[in-house]
Amino acid sequence: MPTLAPPPPTITSRTLSRQLDLPTVSFFGRTLEEYTRFFALDVAALHGRAVLDVAAGPSSFTAEASKRGIDAVAVDPLYDRPLSEITAQVRQDYDRMLFQMRAKPRLFRFKSFASFDAAETDRRAAASRFLTDYEGNIRHGRYVRASLPLLPFLDGAFDLVLCAHLLFIYAARFDFEWHVEACAELARVSSGEVRIHPVCGSDGKLYPELARLREELSTRGISSNVVKVDYEFFNGATSMLILNPEET
DSSP states (O other), rough: OOOOSSSOOOOOHHTTTTTHHHHHOOOOOOOHHHHHHHOOOOOGGGTTTEEETTOOOOOOOHHHHHHOOOOOEETTTTTSOOOOHHHHHHHHHHHHHHHHHHGGGGOOOOOSSHHHHHHHHHHHHHHHHHHHHTTTHHHHHOOOOTTTTSSSSSSSSSEEEEEETTTTTGGGSSSSHHHHHHHHHHHHHOOOEEEEOSSBBSSOOOOOHHHHHHHHHHHHHEEEEEEEOOOOOOOOOOEEEEEEEOOO
16 A cells, blocks of 8 residues: 555544544445546547546456447555455445435535435446456456556656546545656556546645645646536545646
């Protein structure tokens, strides 16, 4: 797993009511269709392109994208585990996350799903597709054990790099330096764009060090933009951060 920042300050029950309780990085995933919305993807335009999904968890993006002719690869720290352990992890983390979602409805907007039931059905379908594809990983090798801020790929290996629900959702658990190195590493392995969603925490508040982060990345030759997307599930999760590595 990535190196964690020092434990966050004591969180009161009032604070917890305004955010999800995330003591560890959850193994939780989403479908290709949901990715198209929060990353503003044109799936047809990605045909034949190399795409990397970082901290993918049990998302089905890679499985579904591969069937559409996209050269998709996913990385996650848990991808060295056998199918039985991965399945148990999915069951445990899904039950915990979905329970929290239902217990804290004010944290969510139903712009992308009609109800919690619809969101749960979609997320469980993602996990099911992922598990089926993961079972064949020895044959196709789409799932690579790795974690930020160090990825086992050559510079510019991918046309597009995606990273969802890690950097800023878990901002309290990773320090600023980790965020800089993680973003720089995502940019290193991309020959095109890096798209990161969302740009807020689970409380819906914008990452407080965003301006400083973008300035530091700029000194490393990585330009950035915050772009609105037609998507919202967490309150405030309406944008993505796009990184463009400097051409060499």
